[in-house]
Amino acid sequence: MTRNVVRKAAALLAAAVLTVLAVPAAPAGAHGETAQESFLRMGTIAFWDVKFSESTVEQTQQLTITGTAKILETWPEQLAEPKLGFIGVVAPGPVVVIKTRTINGQPAPAAIEVEKGGVYHFEMTLAGRRPGHWHVHPIFGIHGAGSLLGPGQYIDVKESPGGFTNDITLVNGKTENLENLGIGNLTVWTIIWFAVGLVWLLYWIVPKPTVTRLPVTSQIPLNTDGMAYGLITKKDHRAMNIVMATTLFLVIGGMVWQANAYPVKMPQQVLRFAPQAAAMDATFVTIDAKDATYDVESGTVHLTVDVTNTGSTPAAVEAFTTSTLTFGLTKDAGPGTVQVTPSPVIAPGTTVTMVLSMTDPVWHKERLMPVGESRMQITGVVRTRDGAGHENFTTVQSFVKPSRLA
Numbered sequence: 548m549t550r551n552v553v554r555k556a557a558a559l560l561a562a563a564v565l566t567v568l569a570v571p572a573a574p575a576g577a578h579g580e581t582a583q584e585s586f587l588r589m590g591t592i593a594f595w596d597v598k599f600s601e602s603t604v605e606q607t608q609q610l611t612i613t614g615t616a617k618i619l620e621t622w623p624e625q626l627a628e629p630k631l632g633f634i635g636v637v638a639p640g641p642v643v644v645i646k647t648r649t650i651n652g653q654p655a656p657a658a659i660e661v662e663k664g665g666v667y668h669f670e671m672t673l674a675g676r677r678p679g680h681w682h683v684h685p686i687f688g689i690h691g692a693g694s695l696l697g698p699g700q701y702i703d704v705k706e707s708p709g710g711f712t713n714d715i716t717l718v719n720g721k722t723e724n725l726e727n728l729g730i731g732n733l734t735v736w737t738i739i740w741f742a743v744g745l746v747w748l749l750y751w752i753v754p755k756p757t758v759t760r761l762p763v764t765s766q767i768p769l770n771t772d773g774m775a776y777g778l779i780t781k782k783d784h785r786a787m788n789i790v791m792a793t794t795l796f797l798v799i800g801g802m803v804w805q806a807n808a809y810p811v812k813m814p815q816q817v818l819r820f821a822p823q824a825a826a827m828d829a830t831f832v833t834i835d836a837k838d839a840t841y842d843v844e845s846g847t848v849h850l851t852v853d854v855t856n857t858g859s860t861p862a863a864v865e866a867f868t869t870s871t872l873t874f875g876l877t878k879d880a881g882p883g884t885v886q887v888t889p890s891p892v893i894a895p896g897t898t899v900t901m902v903l904s905m906t907d908p909v910w911h912k913e914r915l916m917p918v919g920e921s922r923m924q925i926t927g928v929v930r931t932r933d934g935a936g937h938e939n940f941t942t943v944q945s946f947v948k949p950s951r952l953a
């Protein structure tokens with residue numbers, strides 16, 4: 548009776564597992580950035596003016612991603628100091644390839660030396676590789692700290708009749724398609740080494756009692772081959788010597804072959820340099836954060852700042868940027884906007900206290916307001932513009948007082 552019940556339950560469970568496995572998994576809708584603590588997302592790197600030149604490309608067709616990333620002065624002390632960085636893209640697998648990249652106008656094929664407070668204008672040319680609908684973000688990887696995401700966008704890669712090619716011209720003038728360069732050799736060598744390993748493995752596990760009679764094997768003292776018990780015989784030694792000789796022959800033979808087949812080689816290049824400082828407008832404002840509150844019910848952040856206009860023309864607040872978000876100045880409240888009271892304008896030579904208000908469910912949805920956590924803080928960049936059209940990007944940081952704690 549009980550056995551029957553157990554059997555039925557087990558069958559049901561097996562059927563359920565099978566059903567789950569048979570249904571294809573839904574593609575991930577995000578990149579998991581919401582799981583990162585908000586102080587990491589807000590206090591590390593700010594991205595602004597990120598633009599994708601196209602949203603649809605054919606395979607091999609190119610698009611560019613341009614934008615600016617600033618390593619904030621508020622970089623958290625818990626993370627490794629930013630010294631070596633890498634600007635790239637994150638996408639669901641190798642669906643696009645980066646063809647070229649410039650940082651502050653200089654070609655930057657590899658990692659660059661970076662510093663806190665550094666501003667990096669980037670331009671990346673990508674080519675569509677795998678057909679599909681893909682979410683692509685620029686990222687800033689910091690050695691020892693991890694990758695920080697910039698604002699993402701969907702890109703559609705359409706199938707092209709010619710498929711995907713990734714042609715480069717070599718120094719000798721020949722053109723090669725990187726997509727399948729050397730694939731033949733790679734396949735042949737993978738098969739050869741797999742075969743050697745398989746011969747070795749099957750030799751020991753099929754006709755021998757090594758695995759099947761583990762109790763016997765474990766009785767034999769260490770450092771003996773168990774010849775007295777007939778476990779490893781003279782014949783086995785001979786067979787293994789043949790496997791070793793084959794391996795050595797393949798390694799040495801392979802080295803000789805490649806030296807003849809590819810006489811001209813270039814070692815992997817390691818180019819490390821600090822890009823020139825980004826061209827930025829002269830400083831005309833200083834901003835000190837005084838206080839911040841977060842109204843949990845309405846999803847509103849009020850950030851109080853003292854702004855001093857040290858320039859000679861009137862300056863005005865244009866936007867507030869934090870993590871991957873930008874809040875642009877508007878009169879009426881709404882997602883992605885900032886309202887400034889009493890006025891976003893600062894007369895030259897004066898200091899005004901103003902409140903930046905941002906009402907957006909995104910604070911809660913993206914877990915950016917760390918209510919009840921150990922670091923209730925807001926960090927971001929205030930974007931201001933003066934009468935001559937110059938812009939300043941000033942980092943501000945403040946503790947946040949939430950309207951309630953849960």
Ligand SMILES: [Cu+2]
Pocket residue numbers: 576577578682683684699
């Ligand atoms: Cu994404």
